[in-house]
Amino acid sequence: MLGRCAARALGALRGLREGAPPARSPGPSRRLLSSEKVSEKDHSLPKPCWSKDMRLLFDQFMKKCEDGSWIHLPSYEDIATQRSQDFSTFIHAYFPTASEQINKEKLSQGRIFTRSFEDGLGFEYVMFYNDAEKRIVCVFQGGPHLQGMPGFFHGGAIATMIDATVGMNAIVSGGIVMTANLNINFKRPIPLCSIVLINSQLDKIEGRKLLVSCNVQSVDEKILYTEATSLFIKLNPEKEFHIKELVLNSAPPA
C-alpha cells in the first residue's frame, strides 16, 4: 500500500508540467513536426527499430505499471527545461574550477550520451522503477555500433548502460548524485544486438553515500552476463524533490 502511495506521488510529479503525458500510459510515440526539436522525442517509447522481444517486454512492464507498483521512466536526448537550467547552475556551482573549463559555446550541443546514436544503432532502452523496492529494471537492446570483440558488445558500452541504470536508481532514490565508484565483473560476453535485462537495486544509504548493485541477465534469466556494485555520492541532501521531478518529467516545455 505504501508502495502504491509512493508510486502515485511519483506519478503526480510528472503531471506538474502542463500537458505532461499521463504517468502510466505512454500512448503512441509522438510524431515529430518539422518545427519541433529532436530532443522532444521520448526514446523510452516503442520505435520501429525495437525488436519484437523488446516490445513484448515493454508491454509486460507497462502492464505492471497499471497498479502503480512500477513506473515507466521517460527518456530524452536533452533535459532542456528551465528546471534543468537550475540543475546546471547547481552542478557548476558545486564544481566551480571545473566549470570554468567548460566550453560554453559547445554546451548547447550537449546530449545525453546514451541517446546520441541514430535509432537502432546504439543504445535502445527503457527503464522501469519500483519505488517500494527501490529497484530499476532496464530493458536494453544494444545496436551494431556497440561492438567490441567481433559479434559481442563492447565492455565500455555495457559499463555505460550499467552506470546509466544504477545512476538513475540512485538519482530517483536519493537526489543529485555522481558516480564515485563502479566495479564490474564481466562474466560472459553479450552477443551483439541481443536484448538483456539490467536489474539494479539500492542496497544502502549511509549519509551522503548510496550503494547500488546490479546484474545483467538474459531475458530468460538463464545467463548471468555481468555483475556490478557502485557508490554514488549525494551532492545536495536538501534538493531531492527537485531532481526527482526533473528526472520523471524531463521533457522540454511544450
Ligand SMILES: CCCCCCCC(=O)SCCNC(=O)CCNC(=O)[C@H](O)C(C)(C)COP(=O)(O)OP(=O)(O)OC[C@H]1O[C@@H](n2cnc3c(N)ncnc32)[C@H](O)[C@@H]1OP(=O)(O)O
Ligand atoms: C541521467 C542518467 C544517470 C546517469 C548516471 C551517470 C553518472 C555519472 O556518470 S557521473 C560522472 C562520473 N563521475 C564523476 O565525474 C565524479 C567525479 N568525482 C567527484 O566529483 C567527487 O569525488 C564526488 C562528487 C563523487 C565526491 O566528492 P565530494 O562531494 O567532495 O565528497 P567527499 O567529501 O570527497 O566524499 C564524501 C564521502 O564519500 C566517500 N567517497 C568519495 N569517493 C569515494 C570512493 N571513490 N570510494 C569510496 N568512498 C568514497 C568519502 O570518503 C566521504 O566519506 P565520509 O563522509 O565517510 O568521510
